[in-house]
Amino acid sequence: MLYLIGMGLCDAQDLTLRALTILRTCEHIYLESYTSKLQCSVEQLSESVGQPIKAVDRTFVEQQSDIYLEQAKNKNVALLIIGDVFGATTHTDIFLRAHKAQVKVEVVHNTSILTAVGTIGLELYKYGRTASMPYFAQGFTPATPYNIVKDNLSLGLHTLLLTDIQADKNKYMTVKECLQQCLELEKSKRLDIFSKETLVIGCARLGCPDRVIKYGTIAQLMEFDFGAPLHCVVIPGKLHFVEEEMLALWR
Amino acid sequence: MLYLIGMGLCDAQDLTLRALTILRTCEHIYLESYTSKLQCSVEQLSESVGQPIKAVDRTFVEQQSDIYLEQAKNKNVALLIIGDVFGATTHTDIFLRAHKAQVKVEVVHNTSILTAVGTIGLELYKYGRTASMPYFAQGFTPATPYNIVKDNLSLGLHTLLLTDIQADKNKYMTVKECLQQCLELEKSKRLDIFSKETLVIGCARLGCPDRVIKYGTIAQLMEFDFGAPLHCVVIPGKLHFVEEEMLALWR
Numbered sequence: 462m463l464y465l466i467g468m469g470l471c472d473a474q475d476l477t478l479r480a481l482t483i484l485r486t487c488e489h490i491y492l493e494s495y496t497s498k499l500q501c502s503v504e505q506l507s508e509s510v511g512q513p514i515k516a517v518d519r520t521f522v523e524q525q526s527d528i529y530l531e532q533a534k535n536k537n538v539a540l541l542i543i544g545d546v547f548g549a550t551t552h553t554d555i556f557l558r559a560h561k562a563q564v565k566v567e568v569v570h571n572t573s574i575l576t577a578v579g580t581i582g583l584e585l586y587k588y589g590r591t592a593s594m595p596y597f598a599q600g601f602t603p604a605t606p607y608n609i610v611k612d613n614l615s616l617g618l619h620t621l622l623l624t625d626i627q628a629d630k631n632k633y634m635t636v637k638e639c640l641q642q643c644l645e646l647e648k649s650k651r652l653d654i655f656s657k658e659t660l661v662i663g664c665a666r667l668g669c670p671d672r673v674i675k676y677g678t679i680a681q682l683m684e685f686d687f688g689a690p691l692h693c694v695v696i697p698g699k700l701h702f703v704e705e706e707m708l709a710l711w712r
Numbered sequence: 713m714l715y716l717i718g719m720g721l722c723d724a725q726d727l728t729l730r731a732l733t734i735l736r737t738c739e740h741i742y743l744e745s746y747t748s749k750l751q752c753s754v755e756q757l758s759e760s761v762g763q764p765i766k767a768v769d770r771t772f773v774e775q776q777s778d779i780y781l782e783q784a785k786n787k788n789v790a791l792l793i794i795g796d797v798f799g800a801t802t803h804t805d806i807f808l809r810a811h812k813a814q815v816k817v818e819v820v821h822n823t824s825i826l827t828a829v830g831t832i833g834l835e836l837y838k839y840g841r842t843a844s845m846p847y848f849a850q851g852f853t854p855a856t857p858y859n860i861v862k863d864n865l866s867l868g869l870h871t872l873l874l875t876d877i878q879a880d881k882n883k884y885m886t887v888k889e890c891l892q893q894c895l896e897l898e899k900s901k902r903l904d905i906f907s908k909e910t911l912v913i914g915c916a917r918l919g920c921p922d923r924v925i926k927y928g929t930i931a932q933l934m935e936f937d938f939g940a941p942l943h944c945v946v947i948p949g950k951l952h953f954v955e956e957e958m959l960a961l962w963r
Contacts, residue, residue, distance in 0.1 A: 467823070469728065477822075478732070479725035545823060547830025550954075556833065557957055570828045570919050571728075572718070572796060572821035575836065579798025580819050582807065585826065591837050668821050703801075706808055 463533040463559050465552060467545045467571025468492070470668025472501035473509030480569045481510065488536040490514045491529060493522050495628045496551070497543035497574075498691050500669055506541075514541070518629065523551060530562045545573035574693065577668040578621050582707025583697060589613030593623045594639045594694075596632070607646040610696050611654050617699035624692050633690030636663035637683045640694065644679065655679065662695040662711065663687055676711035714784040714810050716803060718796045718822025719743070721919030723752035724760030731820045732761065739787040741765045742780060744773050746879045747802070748794035748825075749942050751920055757792075765792070769880065774802060781813045796824035825944065828919040829872050833958025834948060840864030844874045845890045845945075847883070858897040861947050862905050868950035875943050884941030887914035888934045891945065895930065906930060913946040913962065914938055927962040 464483050469475025476484070484490060492503055494516045499506070507514040521528070522540070532538045546552055546568050559566045579585045592609035595601075606622060613620045622643075624634035640661070647655040657680040665673040665687035673687050697708070715734050720726025727735070735741060743754055745767045750757065758765040772779070773791070783789045797803055797819050810817045830836045843860040846852075857873060864871045873894075875885035891912070898906040908931040916924040916938035924938050948959070 469821070471730075474730035474733070475728050477720060477726050477728050479722075481729070482725070545827040545830065547833075547836060548827065550835060553830075553833050553835075553954060553958055557954070557961075560961060567921070568831050570720070570823035570831070572823060573827040575827050576796040576799065576824040577821045579796065579804075580821070582798075582804050584801060584804075585798060586842050670818070703804060703808070707804055710808075710811060 462537050463530065463564050463566045464537065464539040464569060465546045465555065465566060466539050466541050466569045468499065468541045468543045469571040470544060470574060470577055471666070472499055473506050475571065475668070476510070477569065477571060480571070483569060484510050484512055484539055486537045487512065487539040489529065489532050489538045490541065491517045491521070491539070492541045493517060494543065495519045496549045496626065498626060498628065498633060499543055500666065500689070522555070526555060526558050530559055530564050533559070533564045545570050548573050548575065572668055574623070574667060575621070578664070578693070578695065580667065581662055581664065581674050581695060581711065583619045583695065583704050584701070587619055587698065588621055589616060589618030589698070591621045591623060594625060594634065594642055596625045596627065596634060597642055597645065602645065602649070604646055604650060607643070607650055607654060611652060614654065614696070614698055619698045620696040622694040622696060624694070626691070634692065636665070636687050636692045636694055639692065640679045640683050660697065662697065662708065663692065664695065665689070665692045667693065674711045676708045713788050714781065714815050714817045715788065715790040715820060716797045716806065716817060717790050717792050717820045719750065719792050719794045720822040721795060721825060721828060722917070723750055724757050726822065726919070727761070728820065728822060731822070734820060735761050735763055735790055737788045738763065738790045740780065740783050740789045741792065742768045742772070742790070743792045744768060745794065746770045747800045747877065749877060749879065749884060750794055751917065751940070773806070777806060777809050781810055781815050784810070784815045796821050799824050799826065823919055825874070825918060826872070829915070829944070829946065831918065832913055832915065832925050832946060832962065834870045834946065834955050835952070838870055838949065840867060840869030840871055840949070842872045842874065845876060845885065845893055847876045847878065847885060848893055848896065853896065855897055855901060858894070858901055858905060862903060865905065865947070865949055870949045871947040873945040873947060875945070877942070885943065887916070887938050887943045887945055890943065891930045891934050911948065913948065913959065914943065915946065916940070916943045918944065925962045927959045
């Protein structure tokens, strides 16, 4: 059996009882750690679970699925996925490959950033499409996140802007870097979506006890130290007065 | 301290280790059980947690918040919320009231139906606004869910259609009842959104080990027995070939 198990957003304390019971029956446990980041090391996680856990990269998960699918034919194998299981496209693909290899799959869900962001107080049903901000490089300054924010704003919707992760380089984009790039995109697109005065929400470690939420102008948030990753940014759309009251808590 | 704790979608096995540790320090634990439904009784839940838990209704949570906010001033009090904490508007309101009463609040997240629905294989970022189908009554046949599906389809987006819950009457809408009402709305609106041949996905108990997912025409799904609640329906938008492959698993 192949178990696809959501890890939640912080550490071993986020495992559900169901997940823990299953993990203790598994002969191989892999942690997919390239689409997100936990607040604990894989060693700490192994210790809490009481089983060896191996951190694996995208190449292993996507291109070497034969390895764990073969193991799952006659043993219990778990792939731990940070957040909920189907946040990233890849994981649907694993489900399909397992099916083709006649390996049974069971899913154990957990918290996703897509609903944990509800904690800042903007209604979840009023979020439009989620955007991702990649690290810009020479000749690579994609306007997709800018366009998604623009489209959402035109419908009065909020935008969750996820920040880039380059786990292999231990690089995790900060709120400051993300907002810097928003301003860069504004310079080229000039549609008046972002300025230093635009009010946005910066977040760090959502879903963790030490999560930070700050509401302020882009200029203010760029000065603020959000601490360890992961960070994300929310661009508010049209605000209901209850949403405004909530945001006031994070000024 | 007031703890707002997500329960996940099924039973006590869905509690996270963090939630369980906190619950064991609480002198009062309330289960909000009017916006969703667990697969276990409150007695079973109490037994698993090892603490008395009281099921409470909307009146208690929304109109008698003084009671639990007063308790939370000098004791640990938990409000258990099925799914993730901020799926329903009410819970933002509790957060605000606690703040005004100078009661500290901590949030423990869990799985929401909004991301657990990812298990059927349609990309989460391609869902449009979520719709809710209420039980129709004489003079009450709101077209809102129909209009949301229509708007989402026009953008190629999928729709999660949540079914009505009348916990006080122990009434939980089935896939069949929901689809029946979709066809009724079609009769009056006539925009060619639903017919007996429309392909949709019916789901029951998503997030639970015995979850059921069926893909078929409305006529086929109306004949199918999905078993115990909760049920929901997904109306697919424009499908990617990987999504089509996934849906084929549930034919």
